[in-house]
Amino acid sequence: xxxxxxxxxxxxxxxxxxxxxxxxxxxxxxxxxxxxxxxxxxxxxxxxxxxxxxxxxxxxxxxxxxxxxxxxxxxxxxxxxxxxxxxxxxxxxxxxxxxxxxxxxxxxxxxxxxxxxxxxxxxxxxxxxxxxxxxxxxxx
Numbered sequence: 001x002x003x004x005x006x007x008x009x010x011x012x013x014x015x016x017x018x019x020x021x022x023x024x025x026x027x028x029x030x031x032x033x034x035x036x037x038x039x040x041x042x043x044x045x046x047x048x049x050x051x052x053x054x055x056x057x058x059x060x061x062x063x064x065x066x067x068x069x070x071x072x073x074x075x076x077x078x079x080x081x082x083x084x085x086x087x088x089x090x091x092x093x094x095x096x097x098x099x100x101x102x103x104x105x106x107x108x109x110x111x112x113x114x115x116x117x118x119x120x121x122x123x124x125x126x127x128x129x130x131x132x133x134x135x136x137x138x139x140x
Contacts, residue, residue: 001076003040005050014038017050020072021127023057024048025134026086031126043129053131060139070135078115080104083136085120085127092119092136 004016014037021033024047028035033043048054060067080100084090097117104115120127 004042005052007050009037009042010045012037014042017042017044019050019052020074020131021129022048022050022053023129023131023134025129025137027129029086029128031086031128033128047129053134056131057134057138060135063139065140067135067139070132070139072131072135078107078113079123080107080115080117081120081123081132083119083132085130085133088119088121088126090119 002016003020004018006015007017008015009017016037018041021027021041022044027047028043032041034041036042044050048057060070080103082096082100083092100117104117107113107115116123120130120132
């Protein structure tokens with residue numbers, strides 16, 4: 001159930017940064033983030049201080065709009081979530097909701113698993129600094 005990378009934290013024995021809380025999109029704002037290096041949701045010292053999100057962000061933004069979809073897989077639960085995580089009062093366009101519903105339906109027909117579908121903030125909790133918000137807002 002480890003969710004952080006294994007990057008050492010300066011002047012602290014606790015290891016790792018949560019790579020999905022370390023993106024530059026609303027980094028460190030409201031939500032389930034933590035500035036405590038021992039927390040599972042430690043956000044790091046600054047946006048993209050962890051090499052994994054920095055590398056992915058560089059790749060996504062270098063593609064000059066060639067990326068048409070972004071899926072952030074997590075290894076636990078059956079949730080198909082989309083923007084927004086940092087803002088509970090913002091909604092994604094209807095085509096994103098529709099695509100998510102179709103994906104969940106296809107997964108159920110093949111694997112007999114039911115996925116809850118909705119925005120990150122409304123499905124689990126308010127979460128800032130996420131890859132999904134970055135891909136949607138910054139990389140378009």
